[in-house]
Amino acid sequence: MLNFLLQRLSVAVAVLFTVALIAFSLLHLSGDLAAAIAGPEATVETIEHVRHQYGLDRPMPTQFFQWLGSAVRLDFGRSFYFESSVRELVWQRMPITLILGVVSLLLALIVAIPLGVLAAVFRDGVIDRFSMFISVIGQAMPNFWFALVLILVFAVELKWLPVAGNASWKNFVLPSIALSYHAMPALMRLTRSGMLDVFSADYIRTARAKGLPGFTVVVKHALRNAIIPVVALAAVELGFMLGGSIVIEAIFSLQGLGQLAWDSIARNDFPVVQAIVLIIAVFYIALSLLGDALSALLDPRLRKNG
Amino acid sequence: MSDDALLEVRNLRVDLQTSHGTLHAVRGIDFSLRHGEMLCLVGESGCGKSITSLALMDLLPRNATRCADALRFKGVDLQTLGERAMRDVRGKQMAMIFQEPMTSLNPSWTLGNQLCETLRAHTDATWAQARDRAVWLLEKVGIPSASERLNQYPHQLSGGLRQRVMIAMALMCGPDLIIADEPTTALDVTIQAQILHLLRDLQREFRTAVIFITHDLGVVARIADRVAVMYAGEIVETAPVRELFERPEHPYTRGLLECIPVPGKTAPGQPLQAIPGVVPNLVGTLLGCAFRNRCAYAVEDCRKAPPLAALGPEHGVRCVRAGHISNAPPLQPDESAKSAEFTPASRLPAKAEDEPALELISLTKVFRLGRGLFRPPWEIRAVDEVSLRVKRGTSLGLVGESGCGKTTLARMLLGLMPPTAGSILIEGKKIDTTDSAGHRALTSRMQPIFQDPYSSLNPRRTVFDLVEVALRLHKVGTPESRKRDVGEMLDRVGMPARTHHQYPGQLSGGQRQRVAIARALILRPKILICDEPTSALDVSVQAQILNLLLTLKKDLGLTYLFISHNLSVVEHIVDEVAVMRGGVIVERGDCAQIFHAPRHPYTRTLLASILTPEPGLGVPDIAGDQRTED
Structure with missing residues (x-):
């Protein structure tokens, strides 16, 4: 290990x-x-x-x-535009992006895993078709457009949630939904195909032959093995979300790293852009590492030798 | 049926919905089982034996439906049970052991967890109680330091040990019936003997009834109390084991018994009694006796469905000629063996030239592994200074268990893998497999036949193309001459002209292996490397292919290197034997000498684990070298 x-x-x-x-x-x-x-x-x-x-x-x-x-040494120089330390700028904005990314990922997983499992268990059934429909839309629709639809429906028409800003937790609801919907289909499809793969494995037949209850067979024996690649993908997806939140942050005026990067590119503020690129890369790599480590932790065969 | 019947099956039918129509996998079978009895279901692939076992457990695939007049287990008809009640039967009263020990255990949970959960699901035992029983059972099935093993994962155990764990798992709730589906087929012969021995002992100790599914008549003879022979979804004959082997009354049973080579019984090098033809397609309705098209005893009456004739209190045969088969004179060898006249006594050709066709000098293959960033490299000597000579026109059998290096050796010979050291000489000339001219010279003189004809033929080429392509690649002849040569070669291996433009997917396993042989022979090589050429085939087809190989060797003066784990087949077909273990040849010699007077202890162990189909001998007690199993 x-x-x-x-x-x-x-x-x-x-x-x-x-x-x-x-x-x-x-x-x-x-x-x-x-x-x-x-x-x-x-x-x-x-x-x-x-x-x-x-x-x-x-x-x-x-x-x-x-x-x-x-x-x-975390010294990225001084911003050309703000004339202040890049480190401080980034430091202020980072929590917003992180919260947005993590919440979106959790949201995506909470929806994707149960839906994927149910779709596999009731293969070709109503749930399977419904989830397929949802995920095709999620993959086909650009997330900036979906974000605009969300704003129009929940903020402008229904007035349930604020349109923009980052004043309270309410401001994070719509951006998180918009961002998570983009990651959800891939996670769900991977869960579903992983489950279907595992269902035909010999050890599932063994588990059924042992007379275990259906729930135990599905969750303990099947999901436990099917989830390994999902975890690795989730880590990578989080990286995508941190990098890809630029558009969503711009739409919802969330003052996160993405927004800062967007503005800095427009202002030719190179030290800031460089710092953000490097930070996102570090996150990305760290998350891949985390994904590998989690896979290894979940798969006893990887734990021993690798 | 008497009251002591544990299981009674009446008219069980299983249909599978396939894209070609309804496949009648099991077509109305009846059998019963007493407490503590060992019933063997025997038959070739596709005869419905595994489907039968899954039907009993109600674990059939989604596209299958079962129906039966009765499926009584301990007095309760299993068909009346709902899923919840059936779950109580599974694992608790009726347990199962599967063929593939490598994949039948969940890789993500410890053995202890998987053993204990069975008991916990069916009783209110605590984890501690379940653990105690698991340890006790693991010791029973011969697993050393059982309590530490509980915390191990399946990948940390060898195949033999995993199968022992599967047996312990089946016994966790003390079931009345264990269904074992080919539990030793995936294991090496010495391990197979150990596992069978164990199963037989436990069955007696716990008085558990066992339905043992296998295709291997040697296994059947050694462990069964009673046997049911299945063919095309029917039980064609059922009898106590001794009676079945001594007085087989169904032509199929008799054919099965006669088509396997048995050391000491069948004359080596002589054609075997193969069953011609293939199993009928079970899609659609089958009228009359399903075996009649392959049967030498068939008469007009066979067009009607034969009733089950009782030849004794326990001997039933589904054949109109029952009672006349076991005494009938033996048949003539099948058609594929006819072309050759066999020399009766002498096994070596008349002018056995001493000049070797193939010679290996200190051939070595070392795999260097794990050159990781933080790991010292280590190496495996897969083939360690192997020197062999195969005389022209003779055959050398290379035997050994999995991991002994025989496949690596074959790959080096075929130029698929460069040797680390040593050299290969063909007819006295050294072959350099690394340059393309050398490789070309090699392939024109030496050709392979592989184990699995299902994956070694390109599915998108016709039979004709598959054979012709070698000629084209080597730029041999004109299109017309190639067409003639390919046609002749396909005739020689027994492929009728109508099959020449079919695709491999339309052929049976035996036919595919014939195509593979034709493909290998089309360049007129002098040497064939046969790597387990019959182990993926059913025994009746195996006999056809062995007969063909013997005929071709004689007619074309071929030299064989015959690699196999099946010692009975090796004894039948080769002149000399080399026994391989751990990358080295531990013993080599004349076939008769090796089989009758083996010197090396490992050779003796291997020979002792051959299960000849002789009831009453029991399973040999092979002292397991536990370290090789870890």
């Missing part, structure tokens, strides 16, 4: 380094940063001054390792 995690960890570090390198180079490929910072009206001298001030005249590898060195 320890070996298994150490291996994955070393791979994760390598992946992270690559992401950092790409994030760094992409920004430098997007044009002359010094000119962008100095603004459209700036003279050549001003631009050169900015270039020197920000250290942009140093060799690329030096710049990269300096940036990476401080990023490791």
